[in-house]
Amino acid sequence: MSASLEDSIRGLAHSRALPWGGSGPVLDVRDVAELAKKHALPGHEVEALALELDVTPVRYLRNRQSISRKDQTRLLRASIALVGLGGLGGSLLEQFLRLGIGRMRAADGDRFETSNLNRQALSTLDGLGREKVRAARLRADTVNPSITLETRTEYLTPETLPGFLDGCSLAVDALGGLTMRGHLQEAAARTGIPLVTGALAGWSGYVAVVMPGQVGPADLMGMDNGGEEKLGCPAPAVNMVASLMASEVINVLTGAPTLNGRMLVMDLRSHTFETISL
Amino acid sequence: MGIELKCFATLREYLPENGDDYPVEPGETIRSLVAKLGIPEKDVTITFINALRSDLDSEIKDGDRVGLFPPVGGG
Numbered sequence: 001m002s003a004s005l006e007d008s009i010r011g012l013a014h015s016r017a018l019p020w021g022g023s024g025p026v027l028d029v030r031d032v033a034e035l036a037k038k039h040a041l042p043g044h045e046v047e048a049l050a051l052e053l054d055v056t057p058v059r060y061l062r063n064r065q066s067i068s069r070k071d072q073t074r075l076l077r078a079s080i081a082l083v084g085l086g087g088l089g090g091s092l093l094e095q096f097l098r099l100g101i102g103r104m105r106a107a108d109g110d111r112f113e114t115s116n117l118n119r120q121a122l123s124t125l126d127g128l129g130r131e132k133v134r135a136a137r138l139r140a141d142t143v144n145p146s147i148t149l150e151t152r153t154e155y156l157t158p159e160t161l162p163g164f165l166d167g168c169s170l171a172v173d174a175l176g177g178l179t180m181r182g183h184l185q186e187a188a189a190r191t192g193i194p195l196v197t198g199a200l201a202g203w204s205g206y207v208a209v210v211m212p213g214q215v216g217p218a219d220l221m222g223m224d225n226g227g228e229e230k231l232g233c234p235a236p237a238v239n240m241v242a243s244l245m246a247s248e249v250i251n252v253l254t255g256a257p258t259l260n261g262r263m264l265v266m267d268l269r270s271h272t273f274e275t276i277s278l
Numbered sequence: 279m280g281i282e283l284k285c286f287a288t289l290r291e292y293l294p295e296n297g298d299d300y301p302v303e304p305g306e307t308i309r310s311l312v313a314k315l316g317i318p319e320k321d322v323t324i325t326f327i328n329a330l331r332s333d334l335d336s337e338i339k340d341g342d343r344v345g346l347f348p349p350v351g352g353g
Binding site: 084086087088089173174175176177178179181198199200201202203204205206217220221222224225226227228230231232233238263265267269270272274275276277278 | 286287290324330331345347349350351
């Protein structure tokens with residue numbers, strides 16, 4: 001870190017009461033943006049450097065007892081790939097922006113239509129017809145401009161998936177339907193990175209973490225499109241599965257125990273949550 | 279005492295009223311159970327007994343917790 005940036009962070013930091021008691025130095029979002037611009041760095045890197053100086057960006061202050069300083073720094077320096085920006089993808093993006101995952105690469109070739117409004121967090125009445133990646137960028141700018149979001153307006157294929165995952169330390173499967181999920185699992189395995197996957201139909205869903213070479217849900221579910229075409233995907237189930245996936249992403253990125261080798265299945269109607277060994 | 283049966287997603291419609299305590303015969307397997315419930319075999323992709331993934335020929339006995347999952351890929 002340059003001495004001038006370190007001095008600037010210390011200079012702009014101010015002391016305030018901390019949620020866990022006492023007081024300590026914090027850095028406001030506007031100061032993060034200003035320093036990022038001045039030093040030609042992404043905001044998430046300024047925030048990571050601040051945390052290393054034990055200056056907490058105010059944005060993450062309320063997470064500090066759940067996500068340690070060291071783990072938040074890891075998240076801010078992580079690079080992940082998010083495939084799909086529909087129901088799961090929109091809800092995941094929202095959570096990743098608020099958690100402060102530094103770099104995200106997201107892909108979706110679709111545009112919003114009226115039938116997405118029942119569940120897809122990025123879909124709005126005034127955004128119908130808009131590219132999903134465009135909506136994602138608008139949301140990122142609104143919620144957390146410190147995050148570096150790279151988008152691709154395309155449906156990824158077995159040929160383009162490896163390039164898309166290149167340089168990322170984790171892949172997130174937010175695809176709709178079963179057709180591409182196996183290809184994504186294979187591409188993640190070939191890239192040598194973990195995959196966090198999840199899917200649902202109606203009130204039932206599942207989440208899994210698949211390490212390279214392991215059996216995953218995509219190996220078992222087949223390629224025919226599943227029950228979601230009949231049952232749809234109600235918002236509570238979408239957001240539940242997305243939340244389980246987002247917390248597994250945090251577990252993987254911070255080195256905490258994960259679902260690795262298992263699959264969590266749930267049904268919100270029968271209040272079933274069960275972790276199955278694969 | 280029978281088995282505790284869980285049918286997920288589209289298989290929910292096959293769940294019998296006594297799914298919490300469903301009687302099984304000696305030598306019952308997932309395959310015979312699925313047939314007894316009237317579920318087409320191809321509609322069952324993941325099955326589990328007591329939180330362990332099983333296959334169609336796995337045996338079921340009284341007291342087991344059995345789950346049947348169809349193809350599910352919505353997102």
